Amino acid sequence: MTRSDLLALTPDTLASLANRGLVKRADKDLAAGAGPVVTVGDDGTVHGTFPDGTETALPPGRGLDAADCTCAAAAICRHRIGLVLAYQRGAPDEAPAADEPLVVWSPGEFDDDALAAALGRASLTAAHRIRARGYTARVHRPTADDPAPRVELPTCTVRFPVPHELGYALTDAAAALRGEVITLAVWAFRAADAERATEVSVGGRTPVRTAAAAEALGAAVALADEVLLDGVRQAGPVFAGSLRRVGRALADTSQHWPAGAVADLRDQLAAYTARATRYTPERLAHLLAELHARQRAAGHDPAGVLGTAETPVTPLRRVRLVALGCRIGGTAGDRTAETYFAHADAGIVLVLRTRWELAEDQAPTGHDLSARRLLGSPLHTLATANVVSEHTARAADRTVTLSRGRIAATSITPVGSAWTELPESLLLRDTAAHLRAAAERPPRLIRPRVEADAVRVVMVDSVEGIGYDPAAQRLEAVLRDPAGNGVHLHAEYNPVCPGGLDALAAALADPGIRAVSGMLGRARGRSVLDPLAVLTAGGVTVPDLAPGAGDTGLGTAAGPPADPITAALEAALTALADTAHQGLRHLTPATRTALTDSAARLRRTGLDVAARHLDDLTRTLHDRGAPAAAPHWVTAHIHLTTSLDLHQEDGW
Template sequence: MTRADLLVLTPETLASLANRGLVKRAEKDLAAGSGPVVTTGDDGTVRGAFPDGTEAALPAGIALEAADCSCAAPGVCRHRIALVLAYQRSAPSAPDDTQVAEEPFTDWSPAEFDDDGLATALGRPAVTAARRTRERGYTARVHRPTATDPAPRVELPTCTVRFPVPHELGYALSDAAAPLRGEVVTLAVWAFRAADAEQAEEVTVGGRTTAPAGADDALRAAVALADELLLDGVQQAGPVFTGSLRRAEQALTAVSHHWPAGAVADLRDQLEAYAARASRYAPERLALLLAELHARHRGADRNRVGVLGTSEAPVTPLRRVRLVALGCRIGGTARDRTAETYFAHADAGTVLVLRKRWELTGDQAPTGHELSTRRLLGSPLRALATANVVSEHTARAADRTVVLSRGRIAATSITPVGSAWTELPDRLLLRDTAAHLREAGERPPRLIRPRVEADAVRVIAVDTVDDIGYDPAGQRLEAVLRDPAGNPVHLRAEYNPLCPGGLDALAAALADGEVHCVSGMLGRGRGRIVLDPLAVLTSEGVTVPDLAPGEGDTRLTTIRPRPSDPITTTLESALTALADAAHHGLRHLTGTSRTTLADTATHLRRTGLRTAARLVDALTGALHTQGATAAVPHWVAAHIHLTTSLDLHQENALETPVAERGGSH
């Protein structure tokens, strides 16, 4: 009897089941001739007798951690790993003494396991705990196996589960802490069941059919505040209104409506930025947040958990993890500074973010470069933002924020990132950005998508860099990167006054070094693939623009604004007109604003966007005949339609090959 489950266990999978050090120790023992004598019983049990007298047994259908070994080591020991490696080298399918034959690709789904099978493999307490989570409801993103990525996996709100061995639960891997493994594996199997039934990639599993007490009231109260702001505009919103938003955010969080709570928090931040005349205030951002609250309210009846936020525990402890820093983003107000350091979690295939906030006192106004010397986890921020981090004290939240602590001695180690970017898995290191975005296009509309910023962060492999220049009107640096598949990626970096030397450092890294990779938020804009950069990996090392020195006084080569297609221009102009109306307030629109809205409908109609034109016409008509209050739902309907239309147009524009679009511009 051949044990196919043992033959497909790679050193990487074994390291995930135990740790890399044990795998290396087992490999050294085999190379030194200290490996076991391997025998296989009629029932498939693989036994190993070691020279030191230790005996280990791997019964069929039993997880590696539950296998027998006479040594006293807890968990998966080096003897069990050595027995797996020795069996692979001695199995009939091995072509020689050191290499195992490559297994053919198996297309399978973990949904094949029923609840009895889950209870047998993982224990009834784990299934019972998972049922409690299912009653509250949870969201998941399912990744089915492919020839290039043969292990099915599920992204749960606070961890990831992989199934590296076909038709086997015992080898399922999760980054959650060991006591939670059975529960999260069960949740992942249920997610595959739902995804297979719905033929979908993102699913909501379980959840109450009715909202918890007070939940609908909290959501309606938040929407009412959004309507009040839309009617009166930002100039009328004083400290009392800001306080009302803070209380609404707290009420939404209390009933696990995390995504609307995040929108309310961002809305409050926009009002504070306007009051402080800070550059981060943008009418378009304000309008998008108002529309988002309404969209989530409308979508709650159909998908309460996915639209409003998960009821998962606030954080989930993770087992020992290895994280690769991808750069840092600096933000803040007159009263504080924030640093968001992004990390690739290669084993889970996700990106996590570590947030740190500093209160400012007196006349303090530190730049990003000055913050780079402040210490986190015992290291300067500039070192942490370009480091490999191995931690045994990690917890992850549903929004993919991560909490790291040093704990006991050597529980968290920080070392230079080196070449770790180039060793990331394909789902994090992209060599074909267009293909990746086509797959991502199947997600829900942006206005009701889970609010996870790190979800867009990726590392882009760079073949060439072209057209580096500065746009003075937009205060941004632009460049065109080519990935190995030939796709143009339009890098766009906005000037950050908190990091005056950022654009200079970015331009120098793109122009002077041999660029290998660029990390950043990947998306679409004006029908093109767009990257908002975090850091650049060149032959000289990693450059993090937000932490770079300098005063921003370097003369940069200027470029002319790039042309846009008529549909994108018309949709963006229409959204700008709606944002201007929200900024002033529907009750306080000037004659110029009303004329702009009427002209917007005309431009939409001329471009062939008749539905959008009718919605804007309905808004102007209501303003003229019924008053501002009656116009609110028409403004909301128009903004939601225009935002979704723009997103879909930009996604579809990427379907056209570059050659058919007349080049990269």
């Protein structure tokens, strides 16, 4: 009996199941002649007897963690790894050929009895509790470049590297959660196979999950309406306290996405009060519309629209992260650093947030912050490093916390060539194909609030047209990926990082440029990248941490081509944002005129439905007053925002 499951275990898979050190040690033992004597029983069990007397058995249908070994190791040991390697080397004719056809299969094939047998009834019971509340997932089916099916759950990822086998499933979640998350991943594949989809919501499909949840969401929407009716000037400390209480109620009822919107709304109102530049009427209006949109869509897909009821933070087992750069921000009173990491095994990007309070006489630049130490290393080192950590926890929004813990539990080494070794889900050679697949996502207003979801590394064949747009204070260039697609790079000037654009321009002009990391999306029908870092033959450049005063002369970039549809939609959204800023009860004549003019402009552009929504708003304001007009404002904003997003993605 040939054990195809053992033959399918690659060194990388074995390292993920245990660690790379054990695989190397087992390989050295075999090379030194200290490997086991291998026999195979009639039932397919592989037995191994080692020179030190240790006996190991690998029964079929069970993973390495459930194998039998007489050594004292509590987890996967070098004997189990060594027996797998010895079995593979003893059956060279049975080993899969390099050009063997791709095995297309789905983990959804396992029924609940198989799950219980492989993972235990306790894991199945725990997973049932989560499914009753509902959860979201994104499935990735086998491809030639990535033959292992995998599932992105809200707080971890599960991979199935061995076809038709549950015992070798890999997850970055802590060992205590392994059975539970593998079960959830299998159920996600079942749902995806039934719906022929890649993003699914599993379970929890009740119109209102609990009375407390409905009450909390209703209270959040009511507070949003208060802002819409009376404007930001009326939102004082008492209102901020109400927002804080509602945010806690939303989080307590596992409505994490509306809770995030409420937290951002509080931040916008605080920024307005402090006259901070991070306040914008457009952002305020977007948050008000988002809360309404999530309430309207909650009955269709509560888990996807409101958030899942899983544990907010999940501890991870030993993980390897590849830094992709850093983004610096802040106000007069603080500075923030968002450091982005590729989690290669999970095929996703995580973000580490850091915030520093500033004294009145402090105004550090990004370069000044680059020397501050995180996890024992300067920020500029961490932002260009490989990090291996045993003290990691991941939240549903893909923020991550790292700590050094005990000695050697976290190691930080230079990133080297790790960017070019990332999986195809993160390292893009064909940006157009990636963005076509991403277009299946739900509208932005009701999408899960996931940090770093758009961050990718784009391979670069050439760079064209580097220049500076002084009107927009933006550096622009066109990157060509290996598939020949043009990717428009846009980098806004950041006053906290004055040398950033100069450093970026120099890196883009480097003949040894290899790749650029950043937020990838669509705008004006084009692929657009907001860069975080640049990989050249000389290493990684992080513009936000670069020195300099921003006084280098840069060539001028041509302005973007005119687009009447985008201009009409943006002008209408600006008018709606000014309306929310002032409050429907306190509109100036100029703002009322802007609403009327925007409707006329939309109609001239051929966007009759959008124009009718603005007409309904102005007519109701005139005839019935502000409270009756509020729902029309919400409908208009949702329609215009979604129309603009679709127009930007589809092109013109």
